[in-house]
Amino acid sequence: MLTELLTGWIGHQRWFAGKGRPVDGLTIDSDVELAPGLRHLIVSVHQAGTRDRYQILLGCCEYDMPDKLRHATIGEGLYDATHDADLTGILLQAMADGRDIGPLRFRHLEDVHIDTGQRSLVLGAEQSNTSLVYGDAYICKLFRRLIPGVNPELEIVSALARRKAAHIAQPYGWIETDLDGETTTLAMTQEFLSNSNDGWALALASVRDLYASLDASASDAGGDFSAESFRLGTATAEVHQELASAFPTGVMEPQEITHLVEDQRRRLTQAVAEVPELARHAPVIEEAYQRVCDVAHKVPVQRVHGDYHLGQVMRTPTDWVILDFEGEPGQPLAERRALASPLRDVAGMLRSFDYAARHLLADHPDAEQLLPRAVEWAELNRSSFLAGYSAGGGRLHGEDAVLLRALELAKAVYEVVYEARNRPSWLPIPLSAFDPGAPANL
Ligand SMILES: Nc1ncnc2c1ncn2[C@@H]1O[C@H](COP(=O)(O)OP(=O)(O)O)[C@@H](O)[C@H]1O
Ligand SMILES: O=P(O)(O)O[C@H]1O[C@H](CO)[C@@H](O[C@H]2O[C@H](CO)[C@@H](O)[C@H](O)[C@H]2O)[C@H](O)[C@H]1O
Numbered sequence: 001m002l003t004e005l006l007t008g009w010i011g012h013q014r015w016f017a018g019k020g021r022p023v024d025g026l027t028i029d030s031d032v033e034l035a036p037g038l039r040h041l042i043v044s045v046h047q048a049g050t051r052d053r054y055q056i057l058l059g060c061c062e063y064d065m066p067d068k069l070r071h072a073t074i075g076e077g078l079y080d081a082t083h084d085a086d087l088t089g090i091l092l093q094a095m096a097d098g099r100d101i102g103p104l105r106f107r108h109l110e111d112v113h114i115d116t117g118q119r120s121l122v123l124g125a126e127q128s129n130t131s132l133v134y135g136d137a138y139i140c141k142l143f144r145r146l147i148p149g150v151n152p153e154l155e156i157v158s159a160l161a162r163r164k165a166a167h168i169a170q171p172y173g174w175i176e177t178d179l180d181g182e183t184t185t186l187a188m189t190q191e192f193l194s195n196s197n198d199g200w201a202l203a204l205a206s207v208r209d210l211y212a213s214l215d216a217s218a219s220d221a222g223g224d225f226s227a228e229s230f231r232l233g234t235a236t237a238e239v240h241q242e243l244a245s246a247f248p249t250g251v252m253e254p255q256e257i258t259h260l261v262e263d264q265r266r267r268l269t270q271a272v273a274e275v276p277e278l279a280r281h282a283p284v285i286e287e288a289y290q291r292v293c294d295v296a297h298k299v300p301v302q303r304v305h306g307d308y309h310l311g312q313v314m315r316t317p318t319d320w321v322i323l324d325f326e327g328e329p330g331q332p333l334a335e336r337r338a339l340a341s342p343l344r345d346v347a348g349m350l351r352s353f354d355y356a357a358r359h360l361l362a363d364h365p366d367a368e369q370l371l372p373r374a375v376e377w378a379e380l381n382r383s384s385f386l387a388g389y390s391a392g393g394g395r396l397h398g399e400d401a402v403l404l405r406a407l408e409l410a411k412a413v414y415e416v417v418y419e420a421r422n423r424p425s426w427l428p429i430p431l432s433a434f435d436p437g438a439p440a441n442l
Helices: 002-010 067-072 085-097 152-162 199-212 226-246 254-274 276-295 333-337 343-359 367-391 400-422 428-434
Strands: 025-035 038-047 050-060 073-075 078-080 104-108 120-122 129-134 138-143 171-179 182-191 250-252 299-301 313-315 320-322
Touching: 002 025, 002 038, 002 050, 002 073, 025 085, 050 085, 050 138, 067 073, 067 078, 085 104, 085 120, 085 129, 085 138, 085 171, 085 182, 152 171, 152 182, 152 226, 152 333, 199 226, 199 313, 199 343, 199 367, 226 313, 226 320, 226 343, 226 367, 250 254, 254 276, 254 400, 276 400, 276 428, 343 367, 343 400, 343 428, 400 428
Parallel strands: none
Antiparallel strands: 025 038, 038 050, 050 078, 073 078, 104 171, 120 129, 129 138, 138 182, 171 182, 250 299, 313 320
8 A cells, every 4th residue: 555655665765854763654645646657745754743744756657667767666666756857857847837736836936937858867965855956957956844834945045036136046936835724835946056066065175185285374275265265255245135135124132132042041951961062061152142141232133044054055157156045954934934143144154164174183193283274274264254244245343243152152052963963973073163272083
């Protein structure tokens, strides 16, 4: 039976969020035939009293499964159709046509032309979503785990595209349906940035070059990245200004600031309970949080990226482009859409420079010797990014330094939990944020 096949299959998928916990049951909430041999399913997965919804594209073949699709088998004659380029073209075509198929609505932005002749491949780095790359023209991100509501990435990128903003990947179309009475985004298609590299890969190349040339300083070594950091800072400030123009803005009053700090204190307590190594750093973090209450009186807030780091920015041949305006994964939608200080993104990127500088130290035989160079690289790029941010019109003055420091530490607390859960060997990186001079391998 289909539900049994899917129950056995779903727990092994890269994007399945409930790994490690037994699946108690799976029900099919919606089953729509998109075309002969292609069905779109929404399923509910029940685990220890929780229910999560996922979407599946189900391919059905009457005859033997072609060899090229065997790796995507779900059961006899059934497979994950995201891997079948003969079928995925239907999604692009339906978006271009603006069709409704049963409860699914396929839409495109006004004034765009979609070339429907492109064939797709599943992007290798499949994580919480499945991305289909069509030719080298489009990337269609299928949101696997469904949260009722419009996806913030679609909301933001469409609003910025309407303003003809720079530094974003042009959106083309999306798929939506109604879940719990709310319009819910199922997928989004954007310009695919070919000939581009993500900021994390570029930053690591620079750090590797620096480590390889032991005598040179961070600014003299072959891999100097600071001009890129400056440009990225400017691009970030420009996108923040576009976001402030496209969406409502506000000012956080002292009472709300205190409330926010309380929330961060709660997160810290939870993080310490989960990662006891954090406990010895708690006083430093508490002090930085208290300083915000003492010093910050009015904090401008607006829509922000929310999970900003070097892996979310792409360097095209001409520009920095910012991706994935989805906020912190795992947070409720309302929180991901809430107004916040743009310094939250600045803090995220500053942390990311620290990550890039230190991540190659982990098992490095010369870690102790290289640590001062890592610190120097991070400092140079952090200050270039901030200089670029100011040059691009980003606000960085007076009490902002106090807020920025607290936001950086709050992000590092989030990272400590993230690494403990996902990549325990990386845990020393965010832990070093509280004690920058400590030995590299902590
Ligand atoms: N528009 C795009 N053009 C080119 N590559 C992209 C694009 N969007 C995403 N990618 C690639 O896919 C990777 C993961 O994308 P992302 O949106 O961050 O997915 P996730 O939310 O699963 O982390 C990025 O690091 C980048 O390499
Ligand atoms: O990109 P995602 O939305 O999935 O963000 C999550 O995963 C990120 C890891 O890929 C994580 O970022 C952390 O690691 C990065 C290096 O891999 C580093 O550049 C970031 O500074 C660091 O925060 C992110 O926090 C998490 O939300």
